[in-house]
Amino acid sequence: MAAALPVNLLCGYLGAGKTTLLNRLLDRQGERILVMVNDFGDIAVDAALIAGRSADTIQLSNGCICCSMGGGLFDAFERALSLRDRVDRLVIEASGVAEPRRLASFALAEPELDCRAVVAVADPQSLAERLTDPRIGRVAESQIRGADAVFLSRADIAGRAALRRAARLVARLNPLASQHLAPDGGFTQALAAPHDGRSLAALAPNPDHGRLFASRTIGLVPPPDRQQLVAIIDRHRRAVHRLKGYVLLPGSDGPQLLQLAGGVLSLDPAAPSEGMVANRLVAISPDADALAQLAADLAPAPSCAARPG
Amino acid sequence: MIPTVFSARRIITMDPSRPEATHVMVSHDGRILAVGGPEDMQDRGELHHDDRFADKVLMPGFVEGHAHMMEGSVWRFTYLGHYDRVAPDGRRWQGITSTNALVQRLRDRAAELGDGPVVGWGFDPLFVPGDRLSRLDLDRVSTTRPVVVLHSNMHLLTANSVALDLAGYDENTDVPGVIHTEDGELHGELHEMGAMFPVMRRVGASFRAMGGDPEAIWNFARSACRAGVTTSTDLLNELGDEVLADLFATTADAGYPLRLVPMLSALALPPEAVAARAKELRAQSTDRVRLGGVKIVTDGSIQGFTAQLLAPGYHRGTDNGIWNIAPEALNVLVDDLNRQGIQMHIHVNGDGASLAAIEALEAALAGHFRPDHRHVLQHCQMADRAQLRRIAALQCCVNLFANHLYYFGDKHYEITIGPERACRMNPCASALEMGIPLAIHSDAPITPLAPLVTAWCAVNRLTDSGRQLGTSERIPLDAALYAITLGAAHTLKLDAELGSVEVGKRADFAVLEDDPHALGPEHLREVRVWGTVFGGTPVAAGSF
Numbered sequence: 001m002a003a004a005l006p007v008n009l010l011c012g013y014l015g016a017g018k019t020t021l022l023n024r025l026l027d028r029q030g031e032r033i034l035v036m037v038n039d040f041g042d043i044a045v046d047a048a049l050i051a052g053r054s055a056d057t058i059q060l061s062n063g064c065i066c067c068s069m070g071g072g073l074f075d076a077f078e079r080a081l082s083l084r085d086r087v088d089r090l091v092i093e094a095s096g097v098a099e100p101r102r103l104a105s106f107a108l109a110e111p112e113l114d115c116r117a118v119v120a121v122a123d124p125q126s127l128a129e130r131l132t133d134p135r136i137g138r139v140a141e142s143q144i145r146g147a148d149a150v151f152l153s154r155a156d157i158a159g160r161a162a163l164r165r166a167a168r169l170v171a172r173l174n175p176l177a178s179q180h181l182a183p184d185g186g187f188t189q190a191l192a193a194p195h196d197g198r199s200l201a202a203l204a205p206n207p208d209h210g211r212l213f214a215s216r217t218i219g220l221v222p223p224p225d226r227q228q229l230v231a232i233i234d235r236h237r238r239a240v241h242r243l244k245g246y247v248l249l250p251g252s253d254g255p256q257l258l259q260l261a262g263g264v265l266s267l268d269p270a271a272p273s274e275g276m277v278a279n280r281l282v283a284i285s286p287d288a289d290a291l292a293q294l295a296a297d298l299a300p301a302p303s304c305a306a307r308p309g
Numbered sequence: 310m311i312p313t314v315f316s317a318r319r320i321i322t323m324d325p326s327r328p329e330a331t332h333v334m335v336s337h338d339g340r341i342l343a344v345g346g347p348e349d350m351q352d353r354g355e356l357h358h359d360d361r362f363a364d365k366v367l368m369p370g371f372v373e374g375h376a377h378m379m380e381g382s383v384w385r386f387t388y389l390g391h392y393d394r395v396a397p398d399g400r401r402w403q404g405i406t407s408t409n410a411l412v413q414r415l416r417d418r419a420a421e422l423g424d425g426p427v428v429g430w431g432f433d434p435l436f437v438p439g440d441r442l443s444r445l446d447l448d449r450v451s452t453t454r455p456v457v458v459l460h461s462n463m464h465l466l467t468a469n470s471v472a473l474d475l476a477g478y479d480e481n482t483d484v485p486g487v488i489h490t491e492d493g494e495l496h497g498e499l500h501e502m503g504a505m506f507p508v509m510r511r512v513g514a515s516f517r518a519m520g521g522d523p524e525a526i527w528n529f530a531r532s533a534c535r536a537g538v539t540t541s542t543d544l545l546n547e548l549g550d551e552v553l554a555d556l557f558a559t560t561a562d563a564g565y566p567l568r569l570v571p572m573l574s575a576l577a578l579p580p581e582a583v584a585a586r587a588k589e590l591r592a593q594s595t596d597r598v599r600l601g602g603v604k605i606v607t608d609g610s611i612q613g614f615t616a617q618l619l620a621p622g623y624h625r626g627t628d629n630g631i632w633n634i635a636p637e638a639l640n641v642l643v644d645d646l647n648r649q650g651i652q653m654h655i656h657v658n659g660d661g662a663s664l665a666a667i668e669a670l671e672a673a674l675a676g677h678f679r680p681d682h683r684h685v686l687q688h689c690q691m692a693d694r695a696q697l698r699r700i701a702a703l704q705c706c707v708n709l710f711a712n713h714l715y716y717f718g719d720k721h722y723e724i725t726i727g728p729e730r731a732c733r734m735n736p737c738a739s740a741l742e743m744g745i746p747l748a749i750h751s752d753a754p755i756t757p758l759a760p761l762v763t764a765w766c767a768v769n770r771l772t773d774s775g776r777q778l779g780t781s782e783r784i785p786l787d788a789a790l791y792a793i794t795l796g797a798a799h800t801l802k803l804d805a806e807l808g809s810v811e812v813g814k815r816a817d818f819a820v821l822e823d824d825p826h827a828l829g830p831e832h833l834r835e836v837r838v839w840g841t842v843f844g845g846t847p848v849a850a851g852s853f
Contacts (some may be wrong), residue, residue, distance in 0.1 A: 013635070014635050014637060014638060073502065074502075074506060074509070074510070077506060077510075078510060095635075096635045096638065097631070097632040097633070097634065097635045099631070101485060102501065102502070102503065103503070104503070105484070105485050105486055105501060105502070105503025105504060106502065106503040106506055107503075108484045108485065108503065109476075109484045109485075109486065109487065109503050109504045109506060109507050110506055110507045111476070111477040111507065135617075135632075135636050135661070135665065136632065136635060136636065138630070139631075139632065
């Protein structure tokens with residue numbers, strides 16, 4: 001049997017810039033991409049925009065098949081799997097009102113699919129307005145919260161202030177996601193990373209369960225040295241489900257990305273993405289007391305209050 | 310060709326100019342030539358007299374304004390629902406009331422099939438006492454063959470160990486929707502499509518297997534005939550070439566006794582292509598396949614907590630409201646389809662969704678008013694009187710989900726939307742009071758295809774437990790009979806051709822053993838159905 005087919009999911013509300021980003025990905029050489037378009041309810045004519053590329057396109061009817069009782073989504077995945085030999089990657093352009101976790105769950109569950117990064121595309125100029133819209137605010141929020149990487153589109157025309165505001169909004173909703181302004185090398189790397197099934201949104205798919213998990217932002221003031229930091233985290237690695245942030249430690253050459261997932265700690269050289277600040281870690285655990293203990297150990301100074309997810 | 314005169318104990322015509330008759334004359338090509346008493350059939354030349362219905366009651370063939378072809382295909386799996394139900398082949402399946410009964414039925418089915426997967430459908434754990442159905446229960450059915458039980462809401466399934474193993478699930482699987490027990494073992498229950506997909510595709514229970522192949526198209530007609538239905542919608546269909554070819558070929562059989570009204574799924578195509586496709590389809594209509602209407606699905610379901618609700622939202626439980634189309638995209642689509650003269654059937658369950666549809670229609674009709682557009686709000690279960698006034702002002706129709714009152718009414722009262730809104734849901738009386746053209750429906754296979762039961766629901770508004778939901782929203786018996794005949798035909802723009810027993814219309818009749826008026830409103834659902842007359846030809850239930 002062929003290796004599982006890597007899947008990326010692009011989501012984002014109408015007009016966020018999903019199709020533009022997709023086309024820029026398809027412009028690149030060297031990879032055979034299969035595109036599944038779940039965007040026909042939208043205003044943009046996505047199939048036409050994508051036509052003429054080398055990629056195969058599967059047209060997928062919109063919507064929650066369970067409620068519409070159509071077979072669109074099942075069929076589309078079946079067809080994608082039947083083309084496994086001819087393609088290297090499946091990219092799903094989700095409908096503007098799709099919640100990423102609903103689509104990502106297909107790729108997570110099916111052994112023949114390999115769920116890679118879920119990308120939320122957001123238009124910096126309209127993001128704040130979308131998030132407060134009474135009708136679609138919740139969907140827009142779920143898209144940001146469910147993503148591994150957030151692509152802020154139209155960075156060239158959005159003002160610096162709008163970009164900064166959007167970056168802050170995104171970081172507040174989903175502090176674990178990397179942020180990108182261009183489909184550069186860093187973005188390519190983010191795309192290839194596996195979907196983080198332990199992010200807050202994935203752990204707590206609905207608001208009720210969300211109350212079971214607490215997240216806490218912990219400032220490292222002053223930052224401990226590396227050995228000290230690793231020792232403290234090691235004591236907490238069972239109780240804390242997830243820890244992530246950029247650190248600039250005394251004596252080190254430059255910023256590093258610190259991650260704790262599945263009990264494994266890693267520290268790799270990396271620059272903080274837009275909207276993230278060095279020496280501020282985000283921790284998630286079902287146990288708020290464990291988070292308080294970690295915070296106390298890491299930073300004797302007062303840190304932000306714990307808040308429910 | 311010699312016309313035929315059918316005599317009956319009574320003919321309820323639904324034609325106000327002649328509400329009752331005893332004789333109807335039908336031409337060889339299935340049109341009504343005369344309606345009245347024996348004296349009205351005289352001096353017409355040579356006639357063939359058919360008195361087989363002399364002790365039966367005829368009504369216009371019932372029109373089901375919202376059902377799905379899946380009613381014809383889902384029965385290839387084993388029925389495990391709570392309510393007794395009759396399959397297209399006439400077999401009466403008892404409701405499942407215990408886990409043991411469920412296991413026994415699946416064992417019997419496994420033996421019947423010989424080998425391969427065993428799949429059940431329609432299961433609702435809320436109605437089965439004791440521990441929730443698990444993998445271990447289904448392992449009692451088989452430890453060598455996959456066994457899968459689809460729940461009635463189609464959002465959950467329970468699988469046995471073999472089926473879970475096929476999908477590669479084990480105690481280490483950490484995937485959303487794959488449920489584990491407290492001690493970390495697989496429970497067997499899988500939630501939502503993502504987690505269900507790997508199992509369903511490996512046991513041949515994909516939704517594709519529930520589509521409209523010829524056998525399903527025939528079965529749909531079998532179910533319809535048992536219920537006196539001669540015209541039914543298939544309210545969501547992507548209408549691809551293969552499906553269309555099957556539809557035309559199957560219904561062209563001279564013995565096929567049902568007019569089908571499939572609605573094109575607007576979300577299956579790029580929005581600007583929908584109107585053109587609908588017009589193209591309309592031109593291909595036959596007398597048994599009526600094309601040209603479009604269906605737009607906005608939100609989910611109330612019982613699934615996926616409907617879009619306005620404040621104060623759900624009574625109990627978590628709001629998982631979904632949009633299948635963004636409200637702004639809905640505005641654009643509705644405007645375009647209205648402008649191009651396409652009739653729309655818009656699925657709206659929650660009041661948030663009906664509001665979005667009303668706003669979209671207001672904008673579209675303000676820009677381009679079309680007399681007699683007959684756009685229909687489908688389900689429209691939670692619209693309050695303020696929304697109904699706007700719907701009336703727009704001259705839209707509603708097709709209300711009266712069956713919900715009985716089949717889900719207790720759940721709505723106690724859990725989903727609470728007493729006040731449950732008592733005003735599916736407001737048939739208010740709709741009629743405001744002059745809104747009204748149909749009522751079953752959404753089969755969600756609830757059974759049986760318009761007389763649907764009418765009973767609208768007339769009595771009783772839940773399964775006997776609670777009456779909103780006495781003031783009950784409608785009179787005749788209004789309910791109108792809703793399942795001419796009312797539904799009106800929402801399909803077929804009222805000039807069917808829906809009443811009138812000269813010139815098609816000779817499609819429901820043939821009843823009992824007189825609805827004689828049994829009375831409380832016993833309406835007990836009316837027995839002999840079968841139908843389709844295009845002038847008698848078709849007994851179970852005869853094909």
